[in-house]
Amino acid sequence: MRSLVTLLFLLAFTTRSGVDALDRFVDVNIPQYNCTANNCLGSEGCHCASHITPGGLRPKDTPQFIVITNDDAITVTTMPVIVNIVDKYANRNGCPVPATWYISVNYTDPALVQEVYMKGHEIATHTMNHVTLPGIDEIVGAKLWLNQTARVPLEKIKGFRAPFLVHNLEQRAMLQQNGFTFDSSIPEVYPTPTSPAANQKLWPYSMNFGLPQSCHLGTGPCSLNETLPGLWEFPMWAIQDDTNKVITTMDPPGDLFEAYKREFNRSYTGNRAPLGVYVHAAWLMDPTRADALTNFIRYAIQFENVFFATVSDVISWIKNPVSAEEYAKTRPVSCMKPTDMWFPSGSFCKKVQCVNGNWTEASCDCTCAAEFLSNQPGFCADAKTGACTLPKIFNPNTVAFECPAGSIKRSYSGVAPAAATTTTYVPLPTTPTIPTTTTSPTFATSTLSPTNSTITIPTNVTIVSPAPTPPTPPPQCGHQLMSYVALSMSGSLDGASKYIEATKAVDSMCTTCAMADSTSGNYFMVTLKESTQLREVYVVVGEDIPEAYIFVGESSEMYGMKNPVCANKISLSGGKASKVKCELKGKYVTIATRGMLPLCDMYAVPASAPMENAPTIITNVAAATTTTTKPEGESLVGTTGGSNFQSSSGGGGFTSGGAYIQNGADMALSGDFNKATQALIDKAMQLTGW
Numbered sequence: 054m055r056s057l058v059t060l061l062f063l064l065a066f067t068t069r070s071g072v073d074a075l076d077r078f079v080d081v082n083i084p085q086y087n088c089t090a091n092n093c094l095g096s097e098g099c100h101c102a103s104h105i106t107p108g109g110l111r112p113k114d115t116p117q118f119i120v121i122t123n124d125d126a127i128t129v130t131t132m133p134v135i136v137n138i139v140d141k142y143a144n145r146n147g148c149p150v151p152a153t154w155y156i157s158v159n160y161t162d163p164a165l166v167q168e169v170y171m172k173g174h175e176i177a178t179h180t181m182n183h184v185t186l187p188g189i190d191e192i193v194g195a196k197l198w199l200n201q202t203a204r205v206p207l208e209k210i211k212g213f214r215a216p217f218l219v220h221n222l223e224q225r226a227m228l229q230q231n232g233f234t235f236d237s238s239i240p241e242v243y244p245t246p247t248s249p250a251a252n253q254k255l256w257p258y259s260m261n262f263g264l265p266q267s268c269h270l271g272t273g274p275c276s277l278n279e280t281l282p283g284l285w286e287f288p289m290w291a292i293q294d295d296t297n298k299v300i301t302t303m304d305p306p307g308d309l310f311e312a313y314k315r316e317f318n319r320s321y322t323g324n325r326a327p328l329g330v331y332v333h334a335a336w337l338m339d340p341t342r343a344d345a346l347t348n349f350i351r352y353a354i355q356f357e358n359v360f361f362a363t364v365s366d367v368i369s370w371i372k373n374p375v376s377a378e379e380y381a382k383t384r385p386v387s388c389m390k391p392t393d394m395w396f397p398s399g400s401f402c403k404k405v406q407c408v409n410g411n412w413t414e415a416s417c418d419c420t421c422a423a424e425f426l427s428n429q430p431g432f433c434a435d436a437k438t439g440a441c442t443l444p445k446i447f448n449p450n451t452v453a454f455e456c457p458a459g460s461i462k463r464s465y466s467g468v469a470p471a472a473a474t475t476t477t478y479v480p481l482p483t484t485p486t487i488p489t490t491t492t493s494p495t496f497a498t499s500t501l502s503p504t505n506s507t508i509t510i511p512t513n514v515t516i517v518s519p520a521p522t523p524p525t526p527p528p529q530c531g532h533q534l535m536s537y538v539a540l541s542m543s544g545s546l547d548g549a550s551k552y553i554e555a556t557k558a559v560d561s562m563c564t565t566c567a568m569a570d571s572t573s574g575n576y577f578m579v580t581l582k583e584s585t586q587l588r589e590v591y592v593v594v595g596e597d598i599p600e601a602y603i604f605v606g607e608s609s610e611m612y613g614m615k616n617p618v619c620a621n622k623i624s625l626s627g628g629k630a631s632k633v634k635c636e637l638k639g640k641y642v643t644i645a646t647r648g649m650l651p652l653c654d655m656y657a658v659p660a661s662a663p664m665e666n667a668p669t670i671i672t673n674v675a676a677a678t679t680t681t682t683k684p685e686g687e688s689l690v691g692t693t694g695g696s697n698f699q700s701s702s703g704g705g706g707f708t709s710g711g712a713y714i715q716n717g718a719d720m721a722l723s724g725d726f727n728k729a730t731q732a733l734i735d736k737a738m739q740l741t742g743w
């Protein structure tokens with residue numbers, strides 16, 4: 054009986070698929086959802102919400118993707134649970150079976166993050182501390198930690214899942230503004246306008262025209278007015294029984310093999326929407342469940358055109374859909390051995406359990422107890438495992454304790470022993486260059502990112518006298534990472550690329566700059582960890598900027614430009630570090646310009662910071678060209694704190710207080726920040742009499 058139903062469905066679907074691809078591109082039965090093939094161009098990374106198979110492909114020619122995800126911390130307990138299961142199998146094209154890890158930072162071991170990354174798995178975020186409705190510090194903090202501590206390249210950290218799946222509009226806006234590519238937090242059930250039937254579920258989509266899902270059935274609100282270009286939703290497809298009753302979206306109770314098999318069959322014989330196997334490793338520690346998941350992978354992988362993939366693999370395919378036959382010939386990111394992770398020891402360091410010894414990160418090695426002392430008993434490293442499990446034996450001929458056969462023969466040279474003889478993974482072709490010379494740093498594009506920067510920066514710009522003190526390792530140009538939690542920047546790049554560019558400008562590489570290149574005005578905003586009373590803002594730009602503005606305050610609206618003006622119409626010299634007096638309090642520090650903004654560094658100094666802690670790179674105070682007075686007849690809000698730009702002679706600032714821009718940001722609501730930037734700058738000038 055069931056096979057007859059399946060057959061009838063397939064016939065029906067085959068008939069449908071004869072329709073022209075464009076006509077059937079969108080089939081969401083919501084009149085207000087305005088996404089169409091005409092206004093949502095795949096070439097611009099847009100993809101409408103739809104249950105129709107992408108690319109006009111017939112379902113039977115479409116890859117059936119299965120995405121395994123794990124949530125929460127990666128620890129020595131949780132990591133092997135997933136890895137041991139997926140490592141048993143390979144895709145039919147020879148690629149490994151990857152997982153996507155939504156990592157919460159608390160309890161996570163960065164070495165294990167590196168290990169799964171080097172296996173081709175996807176690293177995504179799940180906040181710092183697994184809190185409900187996290188703020189930007191929790192969301193972006195996790196991304197920065199994964200980059201700075203676990204050293205996962207920023208451009209590879211694309212995804213987010215909300216703790217407890219509790220999501221809202223603000224969260225998604227934060228994701229989009231901070232360079233994320235996808236969210237995966239919204240439950241999707243059938244029958245609904247987006248998923249009309251069990252075998253016609255919603256495909257992942259971009260939020261260019263809002264979210265048409267039936268969020269009232271799930272764990273948070275969503276709206277058709279949420280226009281978030283570049284951000285995708287990778288739905289949490291519910292597991293539902295034969296009566297359509299929703300069972301769960303994660304960790305299915307009962308027989309999980311049967312649950313996933315049922316959903317797999319529905320998709321595979323239907324529109325081939327991806328299947329989400331969404332689990333927690335902690336839940337899989339029950340061996341019955343682990344066996345059931347293993348059995349499911351073995352079951353599914355035998356079907357033609359089935360591919361286990363990461364979330365990013367699937368989104369890449371949707372952006373450029375090819376038939377399953379073609380796809381089998383390609384190599385998705387998860388299939389390629391990463392070469393873009395940087396390791397202090399020069400190569401991936403597969404940590405061994407270091408009993409009877411001490412772990413040495415730099416040499417990636419376990420130094421065994423008394424290993425190099427011939428007059429003492431102790432332990433030696435097993436050549437097979439690298440662990441210090443072989444006791445030394447006494448040799449009466451040499452009157453010494455020696456390492457037994459089967460151990461790594463090492464000699465003590467007064468320094469740390471050499472790195473382990475076997476290196477599992479390849480190092481980066483080029484390790485980042487850390488400035489060590491006493492000459493001035495030069496500005497160049499990053500060596501970290503494989504993507505070419507669009508910025509043109511003079512290559513031999515030097516910093517004016519006195520010569521800067523070279524940073525001592527570790528370089529301080531990054532100003533201790535967590536002094537900021539988020540960045541945003543205007544420009545022509547997409548959200549993720551802009552975020553990377555922005556991070557380059559304040560990261561630990563002192564020699565990288567980012568270009569905000571909107572045609573009619575630009576901003577760069579730093580979000581501090583908490584509201585901070587500032588003393589100065591340091592800025593290094595790559596080219597002369599005749600007119601810049603700095604805003605500081607508590608509002609993130611309009612990229613911080615609704616905040617009080619801290620410095621007005623300052624001129625900045627290319628290649629020079631400029632110290633700008635800025636005595637306002639706030640969480641958001643924004644620099645805005647009328648033209649291009651090639652930013653190489655920006656740092657807000659708290660008033661509480663000792664003077665001598667000023668960044669060593671700063672040497673120059675750019676001269677103010679004009680002094681200002683409080684304009685007649687204007688009422689300025691924010692009377693505490695100077696709105697000063699301090700000239701090199703120490704004078705020239707105006708002391709009438711911060712000029713608060715109350716109006717002029719109206720255009721922000723229209724989403725046109727270029728016009729809004731202009732309006733704000735105009736208003737600032739008007740208010741302060743420039």
Ligand SMILES: [Zn+2]
Nearest residue numbers: 124125216217
């Ligand atoms: Zn969680």
